Every structure is written in C-alpha cells, then in structure tokens.
Amino acid sequence: MNQTTLLPAYALPVEFVASLRDLLGERLSTNTAIREHHGRDESIFPAMPPDAVAFARSTDEVQAIVRLCRDHRIPLVPYGAGSSLEGNTLAAKGGLTLNLQQMNGVLAIHDQDQTATVQPGVTRKALNALLRDTGLFFPVDPGADATIGGMCATRASGTNAVRYGTMRENVINLTVVTADGEIIKTARRAKKSAAGYDLTRLFVGSEGTLGVVVEATVKLYPLPESIMAAVCAFSDIESAVQAVVQTIQMGVPIARVEFVNSVAIQALNLYSKTGLPEQPHLFFEFHGSQAGVKEQVELVQDICRDGGGAQFQWASSPEERSKLWEARHNVYFAVLQLRPGSRSVVTDVCVPISRLAECVGETTSDLQQSGMLAPIVGHVGDGNFHVQMLVDGANQAEIDQAEHLNARLVARALAMDGTCTGEHGIGLHKQGFLLDELGSASVNLMRQIKHAMDPHNLMNPGKIFTF
Amino acid sequence: MNQTTLLPAYALPVEFVASLRDLLGERLSTNTAIREHHGRDESIFPAMPPDAVAFARSTDEVQAIVRLCRDHRIPLVPYGAGSSLEGNTLAAKGGLTLNLQQMNGVLAIHDQDQTATVQPGVTRKALNALLRDTGLFFPVDPGADATIGGMCATRASGTNAVRYGTMRENVINLTVVTADGEIIKTARRAKKSAAGYDLTRLFVGSEGTLGVVVEATVKLYPLPESIMAAVCAFSDIESAVQAVVQTIQMGVPIARVEFVNSVAIQALNLYSKTGLPEQPHLFFEFHGSQAGVKEQVELVQDICRDGGGAQFQWASSPEERSKLWEARHNVYFAVLQLRPGSRSVVTDVCVPISRLAECVGETTSDLQQSGMLAPIVGHVGDGNFHVQMLVDGANQAEIDQAEHLNARLVARALAMDGTCTGEHGIGLHKQGFLLDELGSASVNLMRQIKHAMDPHNLMNPGKIFTF
Numbered sequence: 023m024n025q026t027t028l029l030p031a032y033a034l035p036v037e038f039v040a041s042l043r044d045l046l047g048e049r050l051s052t053n054t055a056i057r058e059h060h061g062r063d064e065s066i067f068p069a070m071p072p073d074a075v076a077f078a079r080s081t082d083e084v085q086a087i088v089r090l091c092r093d094h095r096i097p098l099v100p101y102g103a104g105s106s107l108e109g110n111t112l113a114a115k116g117g118l119t120l121n122l123q124q125m126n127g128v129l130a131i132h133d134q135d136q137t138a139t140v141q142p143g144v145t146r147k148a149l150n151a152l153l154r155d156t157g158l159f160f161p162v163d164p165g166a167d168a169t170i171g172g173m174c175a176t177r178a179s180g181t182n183a184v185r186y187g188t189m190r191e192n193v194i195n196l197t198v199v200t201a202d203g204e205i206i207k208t209a210r211r212a213k214k215s216a217a218g219y220d221l222t223r224l225f226v227g228s229e230g231t232l233g234v235v236v237e238a239t240v241k242l243y244p245l246p247e248s249i250m251a252a253v254c255a256f257s258d259i260e261s262a263v264q265a266v267v268q269t270i271q272m273g274v275p276i277a278r279v280e281f282v283n284s285v286a287i288q289a290l291n292l293y294s295k296t297g298l299p300e301q302p303h304l305f306f307e308f309h310g311s312q313a314g315v316k317e318q319v320e321l322v323q324d325i326c327r328d329g330g331g332a333q334f335q336w337a338s339s340p341e342e343r344s345k346l347w348e349a350r351h352n353v354y355f356a357v358l359q360l361r362p363g364s365r366s367v368v369t370d371v372c373v374p375i376s377r378l379a380e381c382v383g384e385t386t387s388d389l390q391q392s393g394m395l396a397p398i399v400g401h402v403g404d405g406n407f408h409v410q411m412l413v414d415g416a417n418q419a420e421i422d423q424a425e426h427l428n429a430r431l432v433a434r435a436l437a438m439d440g441t442c443t444g445e446h447g448i449g450l451h452k453q454g455f456l457l458d459e460l461g462s463a464s465v466n467l468m469r470q471i472k473h474a475m476d477p478h479n480l481m482n483p484g485k486i487f488t489f
Numbered sequence: 490m491n492q493t494t495l496l497p498a499y500a501l502p503v504e505f506v507a508s509l510r511d512l513l514g515e516r517l518s519t520n521t522a523i524r525e526h527h528g529r530d531e532s533i534f535p536a537m538p539p540d541a542v543a544f545a546r547s548t549d550e551v552q553a554i555v556r557l558c559r560d561h562r563i564p565l566v567p568y569g570a571g572s573s574l575e576g577n578t579l580a581a582k583g584g585l586t587l588n589l590q591q592m593n594g595v596l597a598i599h600d601q602d603q604t605a606t607v608q609p610g611v612t613r614k615a616l617n618a619l620l621r622d623t624g625l626f627f628p629v630d631p632g633a634d635a636t637i638g639g640m641c642a643t644r645a646s647g648t649n650a651v652r653y654g655t656m657r658e659n660v661i662n663l664t665v666v667t668a669d670g671e672i673i674k675t676a677r678r679a680k681k682s683a684a685g686y687d688l689t690r691l692f693v694g695s696e697g698t699l700g701v702v703v704e705a706t707v708k709l710y711p712l713p714e715s716i717m718a719a720v721c722a723f724s725d726i727e728s729a730v731q732a733v734v735q736t737i738q739m740g741v742p743i744a745r746v747e748f749v750n751s752v753a754i755q756a757l758n759l760y761s762k763t764g765l766p767e768q769p770h771l772f773f774e775f776h777g778s779q780a781g782v783k784e785q786v787e788l789v790q791d792i793c794r795d796g797g798g799a800q801f802q803w804a805s806s807p808e809e810r811s812k813l814w815e816a817r818h819n820v821y822f823a824v825l826q827l828r829p830g831s832r833s834v835v836t837d838v839c840v841p842i843s844r845l846a847e848c849v850g851e852t853t854s855d856l857q858q859s860g861m862l863a864p865i866v867g868h869v870g871d872g873n874f875h876v877q878m879l880v881d882g883a884n885q886a887e888i889d890q891a892e893h894l895n896a897r898l899v900a901r902a903l904a905m906d907g908t909c910t911g912e913h914g915i916g917l918h919k920q921g922f923l924l925d926e927l928g929s930a931s932v933n934l935m936r937q938i939k940h941a942m943d944p945h946n947l948m949n950p951g952k953i954f955t956f
Contacts, residue, residue, distance in 0.1 A: 134738060134843035177683045188681050190690070191658060204930040212839040213871045214655050215908035216644045216694055218915055218923050218953050219935045223657070223690030227683055244740035271601060273711035275742075313780050372679040376601035404680045441682035448685055456685050463671040467942065468686045474941035475934065486685050 034073045034118070038094040042076060042118075045086055049077040049124075060099075060119040063106040064166075064354075066367050066413070066421060067450060072099060072113035077121045081197065081205060081236040087120060088234060089203040097483045100230040102172030103145060105164070107368045108449030110176060110229050114484035120234060122171050128152055129237065137194055137211060139239040142171025158242040161186035164445065165351050171235045177227030179445035181350065184270075184403030185277045185309065186243060188445065193226050197237035201476035211239055224471075229447050230482035232475050246277075246309035250319060251343045252334040254326050255301045259283065259386055262302045263379040265322075265329040266402045270375055272325070274318050278307035278347075279403040283386070285360075286353050286397035293356030294349040304331070304402075305350055307343075350399075357397050357410050364395075365415040367424035371435035372406040372444030381438055382407060385431055392427055394420075406444035432458070448486045456487065501540045501585070505561040509543060509585075512553055516544040516591075527566075527586040530573040531633075531821075533834050533880070533888060534917060539566060539580035544588045548664070548672060548703040554587060555701060556670040564950045567697040569639030570612060572631070574835045575916030577643060577696050581951035587701060589638050595619050596704065604661055604678060606706040609638025625709040628653035631912065632818050638702045644694030646912035648817065651737075651870030652744045652776065653710060655912065660693050664704035668943035678706055691938075696914050697949035699942050713744075713776035717786060718810045719801040721793050722768045726750065726853055729769045730846040732789075732796040733869045737842055739792075741785050745774035745814075746870040750853070752827070753820050753864035760823030761816035771798070771869075772817055774810075817866075824864050824877050831862075832882040834891035838902035839873040839911030848905055849874060852898055859894055861887075873911035899925070915953045923954065 042050045051057070052074045061071030078084045091098040097117025104111055113119055126143035133156050140149060147167045149160050162173060163180035172178070174196065179188040186192070195209035208221035225232060256262035259281075266279050282290070282303045290296045306322060308315045323334055337346040349356075358366060373381045382398065389396045389409065400407025409431060411424040432442045432455045442448075442455035457465055465487050472479075472489065479489040509517045518524070519541045528538030545551045558565040564584025571578055580586055593610035600623050607616060614634045616627050629640060630647035639645070641663065646655040653659070662676035675688035692699060723729035733746050749757070749770045757763045773789060775782045790801055804813040816823075825833060840848045849865065856863045856876065867874025876898060880887040899909045899922045909915075909922035924932055932954050939946075939956065946956040 132841065132843060134734070135841040136738070137841070177687070179681060179683070183681065187658075190681070190687065191654075200930070200934065204933075206931045206934060207927060208931065210903070210908050210926060211841050211906040212873075212902075212908040212911065213842070214646060214650065214657070214839055214873065214911050216646070216910045216912050216914045217908050217919070217926055218694070218932070219938060220644070220657065220687075220690045220694050221931060221934060223687045224938075227685070227687050244738075246740075267601070271603070271711075273713075311781075311784055313784055314778075317778055317780055372681055374599065374602040374604070374678050375680070376599060406679075406681065435679075436677070439678040441677050441679040441684050443683045444679065444681055445683050447683045452684070459677060459684055460674060463667070464673045464675065464688060465685070466671075467667065467673060467688060470941040471686060471691075471938055474937040 034096065035094050038090060038096060039074065041090050042087070045083060046076055051075045060101055060104070060121065061113055063104050063109060063111050064368070065107055065109045065451060066365055066415065067109045067112055070112035070114050072119035073116050075119045075121055077124050079124050081199065084120065084199045084234050084236050085203055085205055088199045091118060091480055092201065092203055092478065095478055095480065097480055099482050100171065100175065100234045102142065102169030103166060105166030105168050106172065106176060106449060107446045108451040110447050110449035110485060112450060114450060122169065125236065131156060133158060135211070136242045137239050138242055139237060140170050141237060142169055142235045144170050146170065146173065153242065157245050159245055160240060160242055162189055162192055165354050170238050170240065174226050174235050174238055175228065175230050176447040177445070179401065181278045181280055181401055183401060184279060185275060189226050190223060192241045193222055194239040194241060196222055196225050196235050198225055198233040198235055200233045201481050229449065229485050231472060231485050232481060248312045248315040249307065249309055249343065250315050251307045251337040251346055253298065253346065254304050254306065254334050255299050255332040256303070257301065257330055259302045259382055260379050261329045261331065262304050263382050263402060265304060265326050265331060267375050267378060268325045269322055270403055272321065274321055276306065276318065276322065276403060277309040278305065280305040280350055281400045281402040281407060282353065283398040285395065286357060286399050289356040289360050289397060290349050290353060293359055294352055296349050305346065353399050354410065357412065361395055361412045364412040367411040367413055367421065367428065368408060369428045369431060370406060370408040370444045370446050371431055371440055371442060372404060373435050373438045373440030375405045377438035377440070378402060378405050381434055384434055385409065388427060388430055392423060394423065394427065404444065405440070450485065453487055501563065502561050505557060505563060506541065508557050509554065512550060513543055518542045527568055527571070527588065528580055530571050530576060530578050531835070532574055532576045532918060533832055533882065534576045534579055537579035537581050539586035540583050542586045542588055544591050546591050548666070551587065551666045551701050551703050552670055552672055555666045558585060558947055559668065559670055559945070562945055562947065564947055566949050567638065567642065567701045569609065569636030570633060572633030572635050573639065573643060573916060574913045575918040577914050577916035577952060579917060581917060589636065592703065598623060600625060602678065603709045604706050605709055606704060607637050608704060609636055609702045611637050613637065613640065620709065624712050626712055627707060627709055629656055629659055632821050637705050637707065641693050641702050641705055642695065642697050643914040644912070646868065648745045648747055648868055650868060651746060652742060656693050657690060659708045660689055661706040661708060663689055663692050663702050665692055665700040665702055667700040668948050696916065696952050698939060698952050699948060715779045715782040716774065716776055716810065717782050718774045718804040718813055720765065720813065721771050721773065721801050722766050722799040723770070724768065724797055726769045727846050727850055728796045728798065729771050730849050730869060732771060732793045732798060734842050734845060735792045736789055737870055739788065741788055743773065743785065743789065743870060744776040745772065747772040747817055748867045748869040748874060749820065750865040752862065753824060753866050756823040756827050756864060757816050757820060760826055761819055763816050772813065820866050821877065824879065828862055828879045831879040834878040834880055834888065834895065835875060836895045836898060837873060837875040837911050837913050838898055838907055838909060839871060840902050840905045840907030842872040844905035844907070845869060845872050848901055851901055852876065855894060855897055859890060861890065861894065871911065872907070917952065920954055
C-alpha cells in the first residue's frame with residue numbers, strides 16, 4: 023500500500039499554512055514520513071497522520087499556533103515522545119500535530135523546595151540526568167522515556183508510584199495554553215493550596231483535550247540514603263500476589279514492587295539475559311535509611327517466605343540494580359521478541375488490592391484458555407497490572423480475539439470496583455469502557471467541561487469521549 | 490438590633506416550600522434562630538442567613554432538593570459543621586441551606602484496601618472513633634471537628650498533611666448530586682486511575698459551588714507501630730522555622746511539625762494549662778516502626794540542638810500525646826480568651842519552604858508594629874501558617890486594620906510564589922486575592938467550568954469568584 027493513501031483527506035487552508043510557515047519556517051513539516059511517524063503510537067491502531075507537523079520552541083510559538091488553529095478551526099494534537107498506548111496522540115481528525123520535543127529546557131530547579139520547573143519536551147530520563155548532582159530525583163517512571171508534558175497528559179505512573187504517587191500527586195502547577203489561546207498558570211509553587219478549583223488536576227490526565235501544557239513544576243525527592251533491590255520467585259501467581267497484598271496492608275513503605283509472570287520472565291531471560299527461573303516473580307526495591315531498609319527487607323522477606331517464595335536474589339550494586347530495572351522497563355520490547363514481527367495489544371487495569379489476586383488469577387486462566395501469548399506484568403502494590411497480547415497485526419481475527427480478552431478483563435476489573443485503565447489513559451481505545459466505568463452522567467459532565475473550554479473541539483479531538 | 494431585620498429580603502415561592510415540606514416534614518425549618526445559626530461560620534462576616542434550612546437524610550432527598558431548587562431557581566448552600574473560616578457556607582444570596590449532618594453513616598470500611606466510604610455528615614472524629622478497632626486511622630485533621638463533606642468542599646488539611654497529604658490526596662472517589670440533579674460517581678475505588686478527567690479533584694476544593702457531595706471514599710492508614718511526640722522551645726522564630734526547613738529538606742518522614750509562636754503559647758498556657766515557656770515552639774510527632782521513630786527523633790533532635798532549640802519535652806504516654814494535640818487544636822479558642830469578647834480575623838497562607846522563615850519573620854514584624862494581638866501558628870512542614878488577629882467585632886477600624894495586615898501578608902506570600910490560602914479556601918473573603926494569585930484568565934477558566942456545570946448559579950452562589 024502506498025503510504026500517502028493512508029493519509030486522510032483533510033486539506034489545510036493555504037492561509038493557515040502560510041501563517042504557520044512564517045512563524046516556524048522549516049519547523050513546519052508536511053513531509054509524508056514525518057506525518058506518518060506522528061500518526062502512530064505504541065497502540066495497534068493503523069496510522070492516523072496529521073496533515074502537518076509543527077515543531078514549537080517557545081510558549082509564544084505555542085500560543086500563536088493555538089490561535090491560528092482556533093481562527094481556522096484546525097484540529098491540534100499536542101505530541102511528546104509518542105509513547106502512548108491507547109491511541110492518545112493519533113490525529114483522529116487530521117489537522118496539525120504540535121511536536122513539543124524541542125521545548126526541552128529545565129527552567130528552574132529549586133533544590134531547597136524539592137521542585138523542578140520544566141518545559142513539556144523534557145523526558146523523565148533527561149530530567150533525572152540533570153538532577154544527578156543535586157541529591158534529588160523525579161520518581162514517576164512509565165516504561166518509555168516519555169516527556170513530562172505527555173506524562174501530565176496521560177496522568178502517567180510507573181513502578182515507583184506505590185511509594186511516590188503518580189503524576190496526579192507529583193505536579194505542583196502547570197502553565198497551559200488554553201484552547202482559546204490564553205496562557206494560564208494553574209497554581210503557584212506552594213506545596214498545597216485551597217485557592218479555587220484544582221485546575222492542575224483538571225489538566226493532568228486530560229490527554230491534551232483541554233489545552234497544551236507548556237511548563238510543569240513537579241515534585242522531587244531526596245535520593246534515599248540506602249537502596250536495596252531484589253527479585254523473588256514464587257511457585258504460583260496467587261502466592262506472589264498475596265505477598266504483595268500483605269506487604270501493602272502492613273504499611274511497609276516499599277518503593278517498588280512489580281509482578282512479572284513466567285511468560286514475561288521467559289522474555290526477559292531471552293532479551294536481557296536475566297537468567298531467572300521461569301516462574302512468577304516479584305521485583306522489589308526498598309528505599310530509606312540503612313536501618314529502615316533493613317527493617318523493611320526483613321519484614322518482606324518473612325512475608326515472602328511464609329507465602330512460599332524462594333530466597334531473595336539481591337541486586338546489591340548500583341549497576342546490578344540499574345540492570346534489574348532496565349530489564350523490567352524493557353519487558354514491553356522483550357515480550358515483542360517472543361513472536362518476531364508481532365504487534366502488541368496492551369491493556370492495563372487497576373483494582374482495589376483486596377481483589378488483586380482474584381483479578382490476576384482469573385485473567386491468567388482466561389488468557390491461558392485463549393492460547394494467546396500474553397504476558398502479565400504490573401505495579402501490583404497499587405493493584406495495577408498490564409497484559410500485553412501479541413498478535414499478528416495483519417490478522418484481524420487475532421486482533422478481535424485480543425480485544426475480546428481485553429473487554430473481559432475490563433469487565434472483571436469493573437465488577438471489582440476497579441478502573442479500566444490505571445495509567446495508560448482512555449485515548450481512542452477505551453471510550454466505551456469509560457462509559458461502563460463511570461456511567462453516562464459522569465462522562466457527560468466531562469463533556470460539558472470540554473464544551474465550555476474548547477467549544478470548537480479543536481484540542482486533540484476524538485479522544486476520551488465523543489464530543 | 491432585632492434578629493429578623495438581619496435576614497435578607499429573599500422570599501421563597503410558596504409551591505417550593507410546600508414541595509419541600511412534603512418531602513421533609515419537620516426537617517424543613519424557617520425558624521429564625523436556625524436560619525441565623527446557618528448564616529454564620531467562624532469568620533468575621535455578619536450573619537447571612539438562608540431563607541430556610543433543609544435537613545436531608547438520604548441521597549434521594551438531596552437529589553429531590555437540588556431538583557426543586559433548580560426548577561424554582563433557588564440558591565442552595567451545602568452545609569456541614571459550619572466550621573469554615575472564610576465565609577464559605579454563608580447564604581450570600583439567601584435561598585436554602587442544606588444541612589447534611591444527619592447523613593452521618595459510615596457505609597463501608599474496606600480494611601484490606603484501607604478505605605472508608607462515608608456519608609458527608611460524618612465528622613473526622615466520629616470516623617476515627619469508629620475505626621478504633623481496625624488498626625487504621627483517617628489522618629486529615631483541620632482544627633475543628635469538621636464533616637468529611639465539608640472537608641472535601643474546602644480541600645481541608647491540618648497537622649498531619651506534611652506526611653499524609655490533604656483532602657486532595659486522600660479522597661478516592663465521590664458521589665455527587667450535580668447542579669442539574671444527576672447523581673454521579675467521580676471514580677471507582679481503585680487506588681489510581683487514568684480514566685478521563687479527574688472529576689474527584691474538580692469537586693474537592695470547589696466549596697459546594699458545583700454540586701453536593703453525598704458520599705466520599707477516603708484513604709485510611711495503618712496506625713503506626715510507634716508514635717512519639719515532643720515539644721521544643723526556641724529562642725527566636727527564625728531558628729524554629731529553620732529547624733523545620735532542614736527537617737523537611739533532609740527527607741525525614743515526620744508526621745506532624747507545628748510552629749506555635751510565643752503569643753499562642755501564652756494562650757495555650759492559660760487555656761490548656763500547658764505550662765510551656767513563653768517562647769516560639771515546635772510541636773513534633775513521629776510515626777513509624779520503633780527503630781524508624783528512634784532514628785527520626787535522633788536526627789530531628791540534632792537539627793534542633795544545632796539550631797539553638799531547647800531539650801525536647803516528651804509526651805510519651807498516649808494520654809499526654811492526646812493532651813498535647815488537643816491543646817494544639819484548641820489554639821483557636823485559647824487565643825480568643827486572650828481578649829475576652831473579641832472576634833478573630835483568621836487567615837492562612839502557604840509558601841515554598843525555602844521562603845518560609847522569611848515570610849514568618851516579616852509577618853511577625855508587621856504584626857508587632859501594628860500592635861494587634863495576633864498569634865501565629867502553622868503547619869510549617871508544608872510551608873503553611875495561620876494568623877489569628879483578635880479584633881473588637883464592633884470596631885470597624887480594628888477590622889479594617891486586620892484586613893490591611895491580611896492583604897499585606899497575602900501579597901508577601903504571593904511575591905514568594907505562594908498561595909493566598911493553604912487550607913481555608915476562598916469563600917467570600919479571598920476572591921480578590923485569588924485573582925492576584927492566578928490572574929483573570931485562570932479565574933475565567935474556573936468561571937467557564939461553573940457556567941457549564943451550574944448555568945443558573947444556584948450552587949453556593951457568590952463563592953470563590955463572582956459568577
């Protein structure tokens with residue numbers, strides 16, 4: 023198939039393009055490959071490329087672009103690293119994609135206040151690299167090296183959320199260009215405030231449908247005095263998950279606790295040479311003072327031993343620790359190698375922790391019965407886990423089967439008072455599930471807010487819910 | 490002055506009253522004393538009584554009341570304990586006040602998940618009394634024994650927020666009757682979710698202007714294995730505040746750290762017989778394992794000693810601890826006794842902690858120069874502190890002077906990138922300051938949301954911003 027035939031038939035007005043060209047010069051692209059690239063994320067959706075891609079370098083440029091889009095009624099899709107998983111950044115209605123990667127300045131680090139103010143294109147790894155000498159770190163770590171702006175948009179989370187929270191808890195304020203082209207600040211830099219509606223939290227998780235984040239102030243944390251990491255094998259899933267449930271219920275301030283099922287372990291062994299037994303595992307990390315970590319470790323070791331877990335295997339040096347978590351973060355790519363040429367249908371749910379073992383257990387049975395290669399990994403300390411179903415992207419029956427399994431998983435999570443997505447967002451993929459989860463009155467309320475703030479439906483249109 | 494002359498001249502339509510009477514019987518009141526009572530909070534504002542007060546007992550009743558108000562275009566003010574400080578619950582436009590105190594059921598305690606689902610009229614103390622045998626507690630503790638519904642409305646906070654967060658972090662989901670009479674759920678009971686706009690956080694802090702909270706699911710925490718509390722006297726304010734700043738910057742997971750200045754100590758000595766030296770003090774509480782608490786205590790003692798603090802005075806038994814924190818929570822009433830018959834103009838600001846010492850220092854000088862009796866206390870671990878200015882309520886010049894000092898304090902906090910209110914909300918009192926803090930574009934965005942969700946301006950009208 024010729025790539026250009028994939029492009030939807032939206033044409034941009036000549037005047038609009040001319041104005042953008044005046045503003046951006048070479049940083050406005052209508053190149054097919056670039057449009058294609060911006061029309062994909064890590065989801066199974068076919069490419070939905072924009073008609074053009076703008077690369078902004080400043081808040082003023084973003085404001086000018088938003089105003090041009092508003093005046094010409096052109097859809098605008100803010101774009102970070104393109105690592106979203108539910109079609110969140112696809113140009114479903116064509117228009118302009120606004121690539122923010124070049125807005126990658128760290129504007130301020132207030133080490134005494136433990137905050138950093140960054141532009142949206144800074145990635146989480148770049149921020150942490152810059153923080154290296156401050157004794158501070160930024161904890162939120164989705165699998166990909168996502169941008170802070172994108173992480174705000176999807177309310178991202180990751181392995182550290184069990185201790186440090188998600189983007190919901192870690193954004194102090196945002197500067198946003200709203201749909202009508204105003205530059206607003208959602209809050210000051212105080213740690214807490216009771217000053218009016220929580221605009222910060224309204225934009226966090228809004229997936230670019232209400233405005234473009236142009237600056238974010240996020241929380242930083244002191245690097246712990248002591249860090250220890252270990253893996254522990256279990257004979258069965260239930261025991262592994264129950265060990266997590268007990269750890270959380272006892273109030274252990276664990277920094278990371280990740281479940282990796284035996285299929286995912288197999289993939290890691292192949293991809294990252296981890297050499298682990300092909301059994302369900304927990305990956306742990308403990309942060310604190312030396313005495314505090316020792317205490318946590320003893321408690322969790324006891325819990326695991328009582329639950330039939332094997333001996334802890336320690337990653338004691340910083341290098342071994344990095345390798346361990348690098349491996350964990352690479353699960354997505356490692357798993358893809360289990361079936362070369364395959365694509366992933368990825369999903370995540372989150373349930374109250376009292377229902378976690380049951381939810382993971384039933385899901386495992388369901389996947390096993392389906393015969394599909396579909397590893398489970400997850401941030402189980404939060405009740406959150408992911409299924410990555412490997413399909414032949416050209417085989418619609420397989421995709422349908424994966425979607426069917428996904429629907430059953432979501433229904434199971436909702437029946438347990440859980441959510442259809444713990445951290446990936448709704449995007450294009452989970453709009454029906456959002457309705458199942460909250461009901462039409464709640465989604466209508468979201469719609470009312472969208473109508474009020476973006477009456478022409480120009481900001482990332484078609485995402486989260488139909489307009 | 491005859492009390493009835495204080496009532497504004499809003500008349501309720503006969504049909505509306507008849508329908509409410511059918512619904513509520515004796516639980517609809519137009520009694521002058523009851524209206525007066527509901528027209529006051531702890532602020533300096535003159536009473537603004539509603540035309541009638543409804544006492545609801547169920548979500549269905551709340552829905553019916555909201556629909557009647559909508560159909561008849563009657564303002565509706567949700568009301569909990571009436572302990573707000575910025576005029577948040579005054580019936581500024583008359584109409585109906587909806588007292589939710591009788592909706593005081595604890596609907597579910599999920600001890601394994603560490604959540605409780607409660608009706609809005611449950612007070613924080615009642616919830617904790619009920620939790621006594623579960624090994625769990627609910628940490629958010631504004632000074633008053635506020636209702637959970639009211640605490641949601643003002644995004645309440647308190648002495649434990651430095652460790653456990655505010656209502657922003659501690660509400661998992663809400664059930665709300667919206668302005669158009671729909672019953673919506675803002676989220677499921679999962680610990681985290683990326684499913685659409687964060688409606689929970691939109692209602693938390695909206696001061697009843699967007700709907701009526703009829704159920705809230707909140708986070709609970711395991712009672713720590715070990716708790717220790719102490720007070721420490723300092724020779725000057727700067728040293729006390731700097732000790733806090735250092736404690737936070739070192740990442741000590743302190744549970745409470747309260748600043749109480751010498752005037753407030755004087756009041757406490759008189760009211761609670763605390764017998765403390767009349768100097769600036771810090772009140773500490775440490776939570777953790779026995780070893781963890783010991784470690785925290787040693788670290789913080791060192792910090793205080795290096796900063797010129799006196800020996801820690803320990804409140805070691807649970808009774809002594811209760812007495813200490815009871816005294817701290819009674820500061821408001823204790824201070825009022827310093828000038829019998831006086832009223833308080835209370836204000837709170839919150840600044841980045843790097844600016845805290847400077848902000849408290851300058852504020853102290855300003856207050857001293859004014860000659861006004863105005864103790865400072867605060868949740869300084871969050872950068873948050875309160876000033877309680879004692880005035881003769883009949884002396885307009887004194888009230889004006891207090892307002893002038895308040896305006897200077899807010900301007901000082903804003904200049905330090907802080908907020909005009911850390912935890913009391915905007916209410917009637919701080920609307921101008923909200924504009925100073927966020928600018929008109931941000932406040933307009935709040936207004937757009939209000940217009941979309943409550944087009945007839947019936948939900949607690951006149952609060953946070955002008956419609």
